[in-house]
Amino acid sequence: MENKVSPKLFSKPWLMVTLVAVLFIGALGIRLYDLTDLPNDFYLVRQYRSLLIARGMYYAHLTTAPEWQRNIAVAQWKEEGLIEPPIMESLAAFTYHIIGEQIWVGRVYASLFWLAGGLAIWLLAKELSMRGGGIIALAYFLFLPFGVTASRAFMPDSLMTALIAWSLWALYRWETRRTWKSAILAGILTGVCILVKSVAVFPLLGAAVGLVLSRGSLKRVLVDKQTWVIAGITAIPTLVYYIYGLFIVGTLSGQFALRFIPALLKDPSFYGRWLFIAADIVGFAAMFLSLAGILLFRKNGPRLLVVGAWVGYIVFGFAFPYHFITHEYYHLPLIPIVAIGLIPVADLLVQQVAQQKGWLWRVMFAGLLLFGVAMKMWEARNSMATNQYRSEASYWQKLGTLIGTDKNIIELSGDYGSRLAYFGWVSGSQWSTNADDALRALAGQTQPDFATTFAEQIPGKDLFVVTSPPEWENQPELREYLTAHYPLIDQGDGYWIFDLRSKKP
């Protein structure tokens, strides 16, 4: 047990339960706000990928659907390469069979998973006997504005973040109990978490190493059977999945391309951007307090657990430098780590407030907590209310009808063709965007010249569809070539369609 002093502020069980319940209800409520809007507010390519996979899984068994639609849905699913096991997508597809295909199903699951992660933060605080601090840490985890947005996304990250929190709880619980049951539970949760998204290995491995090192004796660690069992259980699911992905179906190999870009590590601005992105996401004050909080844990166990998780997060950044400064959601594992670091600081403050005489100050403190939560909810709500994407669906549907589902197309788009595929039922190969070219250049790959690329990509294609005006503007060579050599058969608000079958004389 970390702390024997029980704070008076939340000493009444009903008060504690009420507060926790209010936080969870509020957290779910804000995540369900504007539920049916399209998932374009946060990394839409990644979310539409999940939508396409889930729809394909659903249509594969949907006998009532027209055959052409079923074929396209399944083909679009198969075209999405294997990255992580499609757990969220399978759940969504299963739910579609019960309630029909609804775009918001993934959002509901992601939100529920995040809330479950909050429960783990709360239980860890309870394990540490820091319930008062746990309330604050829970509020932070549930209502951090970036967390609210990211946790509604149809991506595996919400589930992964929740499982990171659960794994940290289970690991700490195992360390304090040292029973076989708790060891197996820690192994299962950690293993499932890494299976959901493999990058969770960084913070979890770091945390686990920190925790076992806190025992002080390396020899004790090495001879401890439970430690080896946890390591084994953790590794098995991911090993099996990678063997399947790399050697059986073989589609997982592409996942490792263009990820590790060591040139970035030599660039000082990389570290500045990393820091600013991380601080923007978790809040600078929270990050600072959380780091200071590590030094307020009484025992080495939780201290080194959190230090290890931080070290793991930093190693994660070195392993994926490009994604760390371009994909904000790569920083999601930091949120539970910071929340756990906040527990001892917040607990200390709660204890101090609890020592104030009279009920007024306690009520005001609870009021301040709820006020902070309300402000963050309002901030998130405003952001959701101002961004409306519903009208986009009909745009892509019309464009899909215009192109025709039977056409073989190549597309220059800003979203890898995901919305045209999802709403318009039209898929095609993708012409490189400027960002793709820049990433390849950063990775040291040489670019073939325009003529060669064009000659390689065009054969067999019926149409060249441009759906990104900025890209169209920024690729003058392509624009001039298409305009000069192929008839523009249609042009509208934000799209250009060239017929590749009839070259101009």
Add this chain to the structure above:
Amino acid sequence: MKKLFLRYFVFRERPWMWKIALVLMLLWGFAIRMYDLTNPPLDFAPTRQLFSALKARGMYYQYMTNVPDSKRQLAITLGDVGTVEPPVLETIVSQTYRLTGEYLWIARIYSSLFWVLGGLALFLLIREFASNGAAIIGTLVYLFVPYGIIASRVFMPDPLMVALIIFSIWALFRWQNTSKWRWAILFGIFSGLAIFVKDVAVFMVVGAFVGVILGARGLKRSVRDPQAWVMIVLLILPAAINTIYGAVTGTLEGELALRFFPKMWLDPAFYFSWQNLMSSATGFGVWTAGIVGVFLADKRRERPLLLGLWIGYIAFGFTFPYHFTTHDYYHLPLIPIAALSLAPLVKVVFTRFFERNPGLFPRLVLVVLVLFGVAVQSWYARARMASSEYRNEAPFWAEIGDKLGHSPAVIGLTQDYGYRLAYWGWQGSTAWFTSADIGVRYLAGQDVNVMQKFKEDTAGKQYFLVTMFGELDNQPVVKDLLYAHYPIFAQTDEYVIFDLQHPLTQP
């Protein structure tokens, strides 16, 4: 050996260590504000900064004997931009121009210096309030919150006002604890000066004073205390003289217009925007931690002062609701209030930290963590300063000024109510309403007849200058009027000048 090192050298509360830390903080705080010193001051509240720049130049040219009389007269005319607050900073800057020549960045140095000196007072205040460690953290927050770095190097009275508020609070706290005449008089002088420099300081200094009187000293005792009465008189005196002078000369007219909008209190968005700007100023975590600090403060000694400051700040917001949600610099006083309020919290955390970490290593980790925090905040502010480049503004406006000829009657839809044109282009102009100006008048229940207003404002004017094309698009009636009825005198991609004297057809 290690124990000896710890006990007698590292982290022992030696006064010289804190002094060195303080000097380094203040020097670094000043140095970061000198970054990109010569960039024109358009990165923050440019209208207000150019207002002061024009005023200071006008004052300076009054003493210039080596310039053509027409130019001197023009500078004086352009510098007659009205009175909002007593031109304290403008006077100091214009007198400095007499020694150094006219450099816009001189004001930046003065404001930065004032803010950093405020840091010295804050350090001394928190040191007495809580502890040396809390004083270090509080002062670092005050000096290095990124918004504060940007907002404290401006040609505006606000940094000086904030510094004087801190000095007055420090004197007030010393008086509360010592009951000495010296501190009573110093509080009176500092608070009086703060209110004189910018009258809205009254909320914070009066709030703190009332807090101390009611919560720490006792009302009954204070009523009989001559020191308290002297403090009140000194607090009121400079502002009272200025107000009477302003009322007699009529220079304060209009200062209170379009400021008080009580109906905004009923709008939840008002409170959200308020909170948003508080978070912009200090960060959400800092001000909420500051409020938690009020809970942890000593009931008789510390809390009355903190409560007084917070209540004063809140009263300030309710009095100027429109400006509180549209002018972020109205929240500058929040920075020292939050930094001071953090002190009880930091004290508690440090006490627990030192209990649990008697060794050298954790303390070094803490020092590194604090230095890391300062470095990140400084870098963040530097990045923001580096990203804004305004050196191309001066030649742009000079070109327009030359084109207009510096003397004719001009009306314009241009940046900062024509102040950029006036400062760099040496061309006065009447500012045409922006859509925001129209909006605030609607909010105040006034009606704006655009056609009538256009007729009145363009009467006798030679040119209509447009450099804000987005604004013109927002006012289609005016846009149609100009393009349909007036010939274009000159235009580029960045501006268009309509000739009002030779209309194509009568509007």
